[in-house]
Amino acid sequence: MYFSRWLLKSKRPIDSYQLHRKIWQLFPDKADDERSFLFRVENKQQNCEQIILLQSVYQPKTTSNEFLLLNGPKEIDYDIKSENSYRFMLRANPTKKIKDKNGKTKNQGKVRVPLIDEDEIVAWLKRQLSDCAEIEDVKLLQKDLIRFHKNKKGENHVGKIQTVTFMGILTVTNSDLLINKIMKGLGPAKSFGCGLLTLAKT
Numbered sequence: 001m002y003f004s005r006w007l008l009k010s011k012r013p014i015d016s017y018q019l020h021r022k023i024w025q026l027f028p029d030k031a032d033d034e035r036s037f038l039f040r041v042e043n044k045q046q047n048c049e050q051i052i053l054l055q056s057v058y059q060p061k062t063t064s065n066e067f068l069l070l071n072g073p074k075e076i077d078y079d080i081k082s083e084n085s086y087r088f089m090l091r092a093n094p095t096k097k098i099k100d101k102n103g104k105t106k107n108q109g110k111v112r113v114p115l116i117d118e119d120e121i122v123a124w125l126k127r128q129l130s131d132c133a134e135i136e137d138v139k140l141l142q143k144d145l146i147r148f149h150k151n152k153k154g155e156n157h158v159g160k161i162q163t164v165t166f167m168g169i170l171t172v173t174n175s176d177l178l179i180n181k182i183m184k185g186l187g188p189a190k191s192f193g194c195g196l197l198t199l200a201k202t
Helices: 018-026 118-128 175-184
Strands: 002-008 035-042 050-056 067-075 085-092 097-098 110-114 133-152 155-172 197-201
Touching: 002 018, 002 035, 018 035, 018 050, 018 155, 085 118, 085 133, 097 118, 118 133
Parallel strands: none
Antiparallel strands: 002 050, 002 067, 035 050, 085 155, 085 197, 097 110, 133 155
């Protein structure tokens, strides 16, 4: 697994989904593979130059003058120990499924909606990590509404997702399961810069 930080030099606004598509350029030999990276925009603005923290299975390569490498790529080996405590940061898209009032039949007639209540948001995070870590302290740093454009089968779709940035302290109860979650990412909307859980020693 590799960690790197990049600067995307953009002269025009770009949403998170389009940013995701641009990041694929850093893996020119993997264009036809399934996504093998997670990312988080470290400066919140959705326009102009963006600083990107990137976790990837494969080593990224600079193939465009749009991207400037700031740090790395650094190959990492997760040295996470059970019973140890770590500071964490996560940007996620906490959601729940409700019955679709429009009567759609996909996904068992349910749709995802964002969680708004802070207690429900914290409970969502605790459920995501319930089998591998205990949340000792958590703060909701910021809530951001991300708008995006997505072209699918020749049709232009406009949408939005609600993201929450968490920061706090967790204690590891199962290091193997936690490492697996870190590698796969937490929750939905990974194509929009969500799901990357980062740890640091307390």
